[in-house]
Amino acid sequence: MPATIRDVARASGVHISTVSRTFSAPHLVNPETRVRVLACAEDLGYRPNRAARALITGRTHNIGLIVADIANPFFPPLIKAAEGQARHRDYHVFVADTNEDQAAEEELVHALAKQVDGVLLCSPRMSNSLIEQVSREVPVVVINRQVAGLPCVMMDVGQGARLAIEHLLGLGHRRIALLGGPRGSWTNREIRRAAGAAARAGGAELTVLGPNHPTETGGGAVADQVRRSGVTAVLAYNDLMAIGLIEGLDALGLRVPADVSVVGIDDIALSRLTRPKLTTVATPTAAAGRTAVDMLLQHDSDAPRGARGRVATAGDRRTTAQVMLQTELVVRDSTGPVPPPGRDGTGA
Amino acid sequence: MPATIRDVARASGVHISTVSRTFSAPHLVNPETRVRVLACAEDLGYRPNRAARALITGRTHNIGLIVADIANPFFPPLIKAAEGQARHRDYHVFVADTNEDQAAEEELVHALAKQVDGVLLCSPRMSNSLIEQVSREVPVVVINRQVAGLPCVMMDVGQGARLAIEHLLGLGHRRIALLGGPRGSWTNREIRRAAGAAARAGGAELTVLGPNHPTETGGGAVADQVRRSGVTAVLAYNDLMAIGLIEGLDALGLRVPADVSVVGIDDIALSRLTRPKLTTVATPTAAAGRTAVDMLLQHDSDAPRGARGRVATAGDRRTTAQVMLQTELVVRDSTGPVPPPGRDGTGA
DNA sequence: GACACCGGAGCAACCGTTTGCATTAATTGG
DNA sequence: CCAATTAATGCAAACGGTTGCTCCGGTGTC
Numbered sequence: 089m090p091a092t093i094r095d096v097a098r099a100s101g102v103h104i105s106t107v108s109r110t111f112s113a114p115h116l117v118n119p120e121t122r123v124r125v126l127a128c129a130e131d132l133g134y135r136p137n138r139a140a141r142a143l144i145t146g147r148t149h150n151i152g153l154i155v156a157d158i159a160n161p162f163f164p165p166l167i168k169a170a171e172g173q174a175r176h177r178d179y180h181v182f183v184a185d186t187n188e189d190q191a192a193e194e195e196l197v198h199a200l201a202k203q204v205d206g207v208l209l210c211s212p213r214m215s216n217s218l219i220e221q222v223s224r225e226v227p228v229v230v231i232n233r234q235v236a237g238l239p240c241v242m243m244d245v246g247q248g249a250r251l252a253i254e255h256l257l258g259l260g261h262r263r264i265a266l267l268g269g270p271r272g273s274w275t276n277r278e279i280r281r282a283a284g285a286a287a288r289a290g291g292a293e294l295t296v297l298g299p300n301h302p303t304e305t306g307g308g309a310v311a312d313q314v315r316r317s318g319v320t321a322v323l324a325y326n327d328l329m330a331i332g333l334i335e336g337l338d339a340l341g342l343r344v345p346a347d348v349s350v351v352g353i354d355d356i357a358l359s360r361l362t363r364p365k366l367t368t369v370a371t372p373t374a375a376a377g378r379t380a381v382d383m384l385l386q387h388d389s390d391a392p393r394g395a396r397g398r399v400a401t402a403g404d405r406r407t408t409a410q411v412m413l414q415t416e417l418v419v420r421d422s423t424g425p426v427p428p429p430g431r432d433g434t435g436a
Numbered sequence: 437m438p439a440t441i442r443d444v445a446r447a448s449g450v451h452i453s454t455v456s457r458t459f460s461a462p463h464l465v466n467p468e469t470r471v472r473v474l475a476c477a478e479d480l481g482y483r484p485n486r487a488a489r490a491l492i493t494g495r496t497h498n499i500g501l502i503v504a505d506i507a508n509p510f511f512p513p514l515i516k517a518a519e520g521q522a523r524h525r526d527y528h529v530f531v532a533d534t535n536e537d538q539a540a541e542e543e544l545v546h547a548l549a550k551q552v553d554g555v556l557l558c559s560p561r562m563s564n565s566l567i568e569q570v571s572r573e574v575p576v577v578v579i580n581r582q583v584a585g586l587p588c589v590m591m592d593v594g595q596g597a598r599l600a601i602e603h604l605l606g607l608g609h610r611r612i613a614l615l616g617g618p619r620g621s622w623t624n625r626e627i628r629r630a631a632g633a634a635a636r637a638g639g640a641e642l643t644v645l646g647p648n649h650p651t652e653t654g655g656g657a658v659a660d661q662v663r664r665s666g667v668t669a670v671l672a673y674n675d676l677m678a679i680g681l682i683e684g685l686d687a688l689g690l691r692v693p694a695d696v697s698v699v700g701i702d703d704i705a706l707s708r709l710t711r712p713k714l715t716t717v718a719t720p721t722a723a724a725g726r727t728a729v730d731m732l733l734q735h736d737s738d739a740p741r742g743a744r745g746r747v748a749t750a751g752d753r754r755t756t757a758q759v760m761l762q763t764e765l766v767v768r769d770s771t772g773p774v775p776p777p778g779r780d781g782t783g784a
Numbered sequence: 785g786a787c788a789c790c791g792g793a794g795c796a797a798c799c800g801t802t803t804g805c806a807t808t809a810a811t812t813g814g
Numbered sequence: 815c816c817a818a819t820t821a822a823t824g825c826a827a828a829c830g831g832t833t834g835c836t837c838c839g840g841t842g843t844c
Contacts, residue, residue, distance in 0.1 A: 090550070090573070092830055103794050108832060118792060133573075137550050139487040139496065140830035143799045148487065150551070158531075159512035159705070167506055171533055180547065183506075183531040185519055199528065202438070202485050203498070225438065225481070304709060331709055357507070361652060361679055363711040440800055451824050456802060466822060488800035491829045 091132035100128040111136055151384060152182045152200040152207040154193060156270075160302065160328060161356040162373065163210065166231070169377030170208060177385055179205075188270060188301070190214055194222075201226040206384040208377075209233075213272040229384040231376055233274035240410045241380045245275050245353060246282035248369030248415035252323050252351045253286035253294075255367070255417055260426035261292065261321040261349060265314055267307065267333065268298020269325030276325055279353070283323055295319060304332030311336025320348060320426045327352035327359045327368055334362070334422065345424035355418055364421035372413045379411055439480035448476040459484055499732060500530045500548040500555040502541060504618075508650065508676060509704040510721065511558065514579070517725030518556060525733055527553075536618060536649070538562055542570075549574040554732040557581075561620040577732045579724055581622035588758045589728045593623050593701060594630035596717030596763035600671050600699045601634035601642075603715070603765055608774035609640065609669040609697060613662055615655065615681065616646020617673030624673055627701070631671055643667060652680030659684025668696060668774045675700035675707045675716055682710070682770065693772035703766055712769035720761045727759055 097104040102121060109116045110125040117125070128134075142148040153170055155163045171181045182204055186193040190213045197207055206227035212219060216235050222228060223238055230240045256264055266283050269276040280296060287294035295317050300306040307329030314322055314333065324330035330352030334344045344350050344364055352359055355370035445452040450469060457464045458473040465473070476482075490496040501518055503511045519529045530552055534541040538561045545555055554575035560567060564583050570576060571586055578588045604612055614631050617624040628644060635642035643665050648654040655677030662670055662681065672678035678700030682692045692698050692712055700707055703718035 094830080104831080105795080105833075106793060108830095109793090112832075116792075121792080135546065135550060137491075137830055139490050139551060140799090141832075142487050143485075143491065143801090143830080144832050146799085158506070158515055159509070161507070161509065164507035164512070168533055168535075180530070180532070180551075182528070183515075184528070185516055187516070198483065202483060203487060203528075304705070335709060357652070358706055358709070361683060361706070361710060442800080452801080453803080453825080454823060456800095457823090460802075464822075469822080485800050488829090489802070491800080491831090492802045494829085 091134040100125045150204045152204040155210045158185045162354045166373040166377040169374035173378040173381040229380045243371040246278045249279040249282040250286040251417040256321045257290040263319040265295045265319040265322045267324040269302045271299045307332025308336035323351045327354045327356045349423040367420045367423040439482040448473045498552045500552040503558045506533045510702045514721040514725040517722035521726045521729040577728045591719040591761045594626045597627040597630040598634040599765040604669045605638040611667040613643045613667040613670045615672040617650045619647045655680025656684035671699045675702045675704045697771040715768045715771040
């Protein structure tokens with residue numbers, strides 16, 4: 089039913105190759121012919137079939153974006169930025185959600201591999217070796233993780249965690265908890281490392297609680313552990329957990345920041361809307377999305393898959409850039425000075 | 437580089453058609469041959485190229501999902517549900533975001549049309565006639581809107597709005613504002629119609645403010661108008677606006693629900709996390725996503741596009757079902773009895 | 785005036801599958 | 815023992831484009 093290139097060729101009295109060139113290499117066709125062909129195409133509502141084109145060019149003009157959980161407000165800004173950047177370059181983005189599940193992640197990336205020119209792996213939960221294996225099948229840019237030899241876009245959460253801990257130290261806190269995120273998260277390891285170092289340097293004690301599911305529920309679930317641990321401040325793996333924790337503490341009769349200070353990470357839109365407003369580490373998610381797309385597309389224009397003729401890649405010198413984006417601490421209302429003794433809610 | 441069907445054929449010493457059948461019609465191939473072929477395929481890491489298959493079968497096994505704004509927490513649960521349902525049936529979902537922009541929406545749906553077997557139009561901002569036009573190009577299921585002759589999945593926001601207004605009436609409110617949503621939204625019209633009728637029936641006065649951008653910012657921006665209008669209760673187009681409004685009222689020194697009651701619509705996860713917790717109309721978003729996928733896929737299996745041979749569709753009797761899902765009112769803390777006179781903040 | 789050159793268009797092979805039909809061998813019925 | 819089925823496989827034509835090559839007529843150059 090939809091018009092094909094042949095219909096247009098017939099209607100305009102030229103060969104299909106001329107029609108093809110009218111779209112993909114206009115300078116090779118006589119202006120008069122071109123306008124005639126374009127008119128016919130318009131008339132028939134012709135649109136080139138990208139799948140068919142992909143078959144021979146080896147480029148689908150689609151990119152895949154795999155995220156752990158669309159419902160986590162951390163991701164949408166990244167997705168939107170990636171989509172916008174991709175659209176500029178005439179690419180479409182295939183977004184898929186793994187539900188924080190490693191197996192689903194692997195399956196998805198394989199299923200996607202053939203229909204896209206490259207994949208953005210955002211906050212992958214897979215092992216590094218699995219990621220490397222995947223990257224031999226399809227070009228990959230990794231977001232929120234460092235994998236040697238692969239292009240990566242990272243946010244400097246280590247620095248962010250350090251700033252957060254120093255902020256807490258400055259307020260007098262010496263017993264601090266770290267609310268860990270999901271197993272397999274690179275970000276989680278970075279935060280832990282940096283927060284540990286910063287706490288040690290400041291002579292504070294850092295209790296690690298986790299791993300936890302990186303959602304409000306996950307945050308709320310550890311409220312009781314936090315109370316029992318007797319800490320006066322908490323750095324959470326992300327804002328969602330921080331917000332859940334505040335909620336949970338509230339239910340236990342502990343006030344934030346009067347009794348406990350809480351810092352999140354991500355600076356999602358929501359963190360400005362809760363009461364108290366969340367002190368958090370802002371991560372440049374939109375920039376990460378844009379950068380990742382750029383890296384993938386540049387990377388990718390070197391060596392269209394299935395290119396015939398030339399034996400491709402004059403030297404495998406693809407510069408596998410690794411970009412680290414800066415983070416910053418945003419101080420709002422969920423952190424305050426350490427409470428006087430006896431108010432710490434430990435029941436002592 | 438990636439293995440093709442020919443490589444597998446060569447490796448296992450059979451014709452490519454046998455390999456093809458091994459995957460798409462296993463019962464037609466000898467069990468012994470089958471295991472040999474499968475072994476070779478496994479060995480070479482062969483995966484059928486869906487684009488090539490799509491070319492001849494006319495079915496891409498992809499579906500498109502177009503939403504107004506991924507960053508609006510209303511959509512992710514719907515997206516996840518749709519993805520899950522699609523995955524069950526070996527389909528993938530192409531999510532795209534229009535930024536609430538009508539033109540982007542139209543462009544996207546055209547770009548997507550050829551690479552998917554059908555499109556889920558979620559909360560479209562296009563005109564009905566444009567939607568009908570699009571539906572001639574590619575199978576469409578419309579979510580959150582009623583379009584005659586097209587399969588639609590709707591949530592009964594009209595009923596929800598009525599319940600909300602009745603709830604407010606029951607609390608004694610007689611001067612109520614409706615915070616309108618974006619232009620072009622069917623949901624918006626439904627709410628307005630139902631809320632108007634319910635208010636009239638209860639002898640209350642309903643002031644409509646809008647249209648507005650359906651975000652926190654949009655909600656916050658009308659806080660001042662709300663104050664000046666002297667109403668004691670507000671029904672917002674969605675939770676995001678309600679939350680923004682509460683925030684904005686707070687900045688003006690008006691407390692919710694003491695001075696003004698606020699009701700949202702959608703029951704996004706966030707509405708349970710703000711203080712006060714939001715009274716809102718719960719919409720069954722996940723169910724809508726699942727239902728829409730089912731309708732599209734059923735609908736769609738009738739008539740594979742580009743089917744050759746048979747002249748397709750023995751009668752165009754595709755039952756264009758229109759499903760209306762029920763909503764319910766969730767009463768939380770943002771609504772309360774009408775304040776005594778003199779406390780209404782109008783400055784009188 | 786012969787020759788090289790160039791712009792513009794056609795030809796045909798190819799991308800990786802699917803699928804109707806032809807072919808062959810094996811099985812069954814009479 | 816022969817004809818008729820049936821099971822398993824091969825053959826080749828699509829699907830809708832792209833692209834290297836060839837072909838043709840016209841222009842510029844010496």
